[in-house]
Structure formats: structure tokens, C-alpha cells
Amino acid sequence: MSNESQNEAQDAELVTDDTVEVAPLAEQDAAPAADEAAEPVEPVELPQVERTPLIAGNWKMNLDHLQAIAFVQKLSWALKDARHDYADVEVAVFPPFTDLRSVQTLLAADKLSLKLGAQDVSPHESGAYTGDISAQFLAKLEAAYVIVGHSERRHGHGEDDATVGAKARAAAAAGVTPVICVGETAEDLAEHGAAAIPVAQLEAALAELPKGAEFVLAYEPVWAIGSGQAATPEQAEAVARALREAILRARGEEAAGSTRILYGGSVTSQNIAGFMRQPNVDGALVGGASLKSDEFSRIIQFKKHVTGA
Numbered sequence: 001m002s003n004e005s006q007n008e009a010q011d012a013e014l015v016t017d018d019t020v021e022v023a024p025l026a027e028q029d030a031a032p033a034a035d036e037a038a039e040p041v042e043p044v045e046l047p048q049v050e051r052t053p054l055i056a057g058n059w060k061m062n063l064d065h066l067q068a069i070a071f072v073q074k075l076s077w078a079l080k081d082a083r084h085d086y087a088d089v090e091v092a093v094f095p096p097f098t099d100l101r102s103v104q105t106l107l108a109a110d111k112l113s114l115k116l117g118a119q120d121v122s123p124h125e126s127g128a129y130t131g132d133i134s135a136q137f138l139a140k141l142e143a144a145y146v147i148v149g150h151s152e153r154r155h156g157h158g159e160d161d162a163t164v165g166a167k168a169r170a171a172a173a174a175g176v177t178p179v180i181c182v183g184e185t186a187e188d189l190a191e192h193g194a195a196a197i198p199v200a201q202l203e204a205a206l207a208e209l210p211k212g213a214e215f216v217l218a219y220e221p222v223w224a225i226g227s228g229q230a231a232t233p234e235q236a237e238a239v240a241r242a243l244r245e246a247i248l249r250a251r252g253e254e255a256a257g258s259t260r261i262l263y264g265g266s267v268t269s270q271n272i273a274g275f276m277r278q279p280n281v282d283g284a285l286v287g288g289a290s291l292k293s294d295e296f297s298r299i300i301q302f303k304k305h306v307t308g309a
């Protein structure tokens with residue numbers, strides 16, 4: 001790491017708080033349930049494939065580039081102390097655009113195995129699109145991933161399925177793996193059940209994404225994001241399974257077996273183990289809890305909770 005970066009890191013006033021107490025699951029509100037039971041369907045056989053878990057931290061609009069450097073250093077030290085094996089559980093951080101270059105420089109200089117992702121991307125390659133960031137720019141910054149279709153963009157910025165699909169396609173064309181977010185609102189859940197909207201959103205995105213393009217899927221019930229009210233592991237598994245079946249229909253066995261499906265929505269170190277025990281959940285997209293390096297580090301080390309080691 002350069003002296004300049006080190007100075008920047010020292011100067012940075014980190015706003016994260018590692019002492020935040022997380023309510024045990026029992027104290028959290030119960031997750032909402034669909035009004036009607038889903039119609040019985042024929043069980044579909046899914047390919048049994050081992051997938052490397054991915055724990056991804058979506059910082060949203062938090063941490064400037066100086067805070068980002070300090071945060072990534074702190075996280076990587078915590079993971080080094082815990083002898084974390086990045087090949088066993090992949091870790092990615094998704095800072096704001098203005099932090100990407102600083103974090104990329106730190107990861108390269110310190111040879112850190114954390115992956116870098118961006119939070120959004122333009123559907124266009126280049127040109128007169130003021131404020132847009134192209135997938136090629138992200139690829140140049142060695143971003144491995146980019147989030148597309150996060151509910152905060154679908155709902156806050158009016159992004160529809162066609163835009164989400166076009167963004168996923170642009171990312172894949174530049175060699176950046178899209179993390180396609182899907183999820184139902186509380187109203188959708190009551191009206192259509194849990195899986196219908198996420199599956200429809202996935203199918204719309206896949207209609208735009210060339211066959212053979214790799215992607216990660218994040219199932220994020222909108223009612224669970226930032227609410228402290230996570231889905232139950234069983235709810236997450238039921239939708240993840242429906243999503244994998246949709247991938248099987250659209251892309252065939254290999255994609256259904258290899259595509260990682262993350263759960264997102266109020267994930268903490270207290271509830272991660274329950275999600276990771278589910279056969280179709282391959283990781284987590286973490287918002288608020290990814291801003292506390294100790295808490296995020298504990299989430300990444302979920303295997304210790306799962307095995308009791």
C-alpha cells in the first residue's frame with residue numbers, strides 16, 4: 001500500500017460502529033407470510049452441485065473513499081486474524097462509485113483476495129449519458145461484480161425489468177458478473193405469494209441476458225431490506241428453490257447447478273447460519289450489517305456458527 005493511501009486511511013474518520021448490538025432473532029418481528037398457501041406443484045429435481053458461498057456487502061451510499069480504505073483494511077485484518085480462506089467463502093464489497101479506484105488500488109497493493117463490485121451500471125456502452133458509468137469502466141477497475149435491479153433502484157429510480165435486463169447484459173458483455181436482485185413487496189407477498197414476482201423478475205432479466213452469461217441472483221424481499229425483519233430461512237429457501245427451477249427451465253441443468261443464489265434482507269451474524277443451512281441459498285447480500293467490519297467479518301465466518309466450531 002502506498003504512503004499516500006496509508007495516510008488517507010489514517011486520516012479517515014471511520015463512521016462504522018462495531019459495538020452495535022443486534023437483536024436476537026426471537027426479538028425481531030415475525031416475517032410476514034403470504035395470505036394463501038401456494039398451490040401444490042410437482043417437485044422438480046434440481047442438479048446437486050457444490051457452489052462456493054458468496055458473502056457480499058452492499059454499502060449503498062455510505063463511506064467515502066477515505067473511510068473505504070480504512071474499512072477494507074480493518075476487515076481484511078479481521079479476516080486474516082480469523083485465518084479466513086477466501087477460496088472457501090468468497091467475499092465481495094460493493095462501495096459507491098467514488099470509492100472504487102481507491103479500494104481497487106488497496107486490494108492490488110496489499111494482494112487482498114476480497115472481490116470488488118459496483119452498485120449499479122449503465123445499460124449503454126458509451127456516449128451522451130450524463131452521470132452514467134459504463135460496464136467497461138467497471139471492468140477497467142477490476143470490478144468482478146455489479147448489482148443490477150436492487151429494489152432501491154427499481155422503486156426509487158423507476159427501473160423496470162427491461163432496464164434491469166439491459167444492465168445485466170451490458171455488464172456481462174464487459175466481463176463483469178451481474179448480481180441480479182429480485183424480490184417481492186409486502187403487498188406482492190399478500191397478493192401473489194412469495195415466489196411469483198421474484199421469478200417473473202428473473203425471467204424478464206434472463207430474456208435480455210445472452211445464454212451462457214454467468215450471473216449471480218440475489219433474492220431480496222423488499223419488506224426485509226433495512227427493516228430488521230428478515231425472512232425466515234424456510235421462506236428464503238422456498239423462493240430460492242423456485243428461482244433455481246426457473247433457471248433450470250430457462251437455461252438448463254448446468255446453469256441451474258452452478259448459479260449462486262444469495263438471500264438479502266436484514267442479514268446479521270445472528271441469523272446468517274440459518275440461511276446458509278438451506279440447500280438453495282449460496283450466500284448473502286448484506287446491507288446495513290456490512291458497514292460494521294467486525295459484524296461483517298462474523299457473517300463471513302458463518303461456517304463457525306453452522307458447525308459450532
Ligand code: PEP
Binds near residue numbers: 228267285286288
Ligand atoms: C440490501 O440493501 O441489499 C440489503 C439487504 O440491506 P439490509 O441488509 O440492510 O437489509
